[in-house]
Amino acid sequence: MQFDPPLIEGRLVKRYKRFLADVVTDTNEAITIHCPNTGSMRACLSEGAPCWYSKSDSKTRKYPHTWEIATTPDGFLAGINTHRANGLVEELLVTGGEPTLAEYGQLQREVKYGEEKSRIDFLLRGEGLPDCYVEVKNVTLHEGGGLGLFPDAVSERGAKHLRELASMVALGHRAVLLFCVQHTGVTRVAPADAIDPRYGALLREVAAKGVEVLAWGARLSAREISLVTPLPVDLSPI
Incomplete structure (x- = not known):
């Protein structure tokens, strides 16, 4: 971008x-x-x-x-415009930058879905492939030592999205939670259990049911922001 x-x-x-x-x-x-x-x-x-x-x-x-x-x-840089996150992830998906999703050739934005009346950020489709629902979350909270955390406040909306993703897996689709990390100091991502323990517990639960959890780190400058580095996600039990 x-x-x-x-x-x-x-x-x-x-x-x-x-x-x-x-x-x-x-x-x-x-x-x-x-x-x-x-x-x-x-x-x-x-x-x-x-x-x-x-x-x-x-x-x-x-x-x-x-x-x-x-x-x-x-002293790090953080992209605080949350509206940029979807555009950054769309660039990543369209260019095939995320190898686990590179086979999908069709992308739809903001598609209504789920029993809780949500909108998925991206619905991916490809011939012979299960539909793939991709939810994007922007990460800017850095607690030191390279650790990025989400959310930075209690998030009922975030919990709702996790439930919706799990329901898509139960129906035979793919579901992906993708952390867009706009912080140059973050090298790994984990749920912010101290801030929203319910979200952390639910994230681990839906991941165990088949929701895929990915994270990509951004390069930030006055001329460009782009997702360039896949990052590990730590869902270890607390």
Whole structure:
């Protein structure tokens, strides 16, 4: 995913009201930008550190700039725009970058499915292959030592998606949970049991029933974000 023009660098002043952040530009101008991340952004915020944002040409936007990349307190880069995750995974799937899914030739986005009235991020189809349901989750929580965790807050919606994936496996389909890791310090992923123990227990349960769990790490810069590295997922019992 390339940025044309490249992202603009500034320095973070603060994030507030969930959807807003104040930054100082390279010309020392204070501006307010949109924060496209409704989560806690735990361990992503470092006031005074470099950040990068994009600019929209839309005349109707109150805040034309969108925060894209943060510098974390431990000096790594984190892609905080959760809306980018699906696009990054779509690029990975379309180019055949994930070998376990490379045989699928058809991709549909946002397909309604399941008893709990969900929408799957991607439905993959291929001749002679079982349908494959792919759910994407963005990971930016880094607890040190290369360990990335999901979720960063209690997530009932995330638990719902796990149940829906397990139900697809029970019907004879494939189901994949794919962690899109937009954090340059993360080298492995695990459920955040201390934050949402229910989610962690359910993830291990559905994985044992056949839901496949994958993770890919991103390379981040002002010019491009792309998924480049498969990462291990640790589902060891706690």
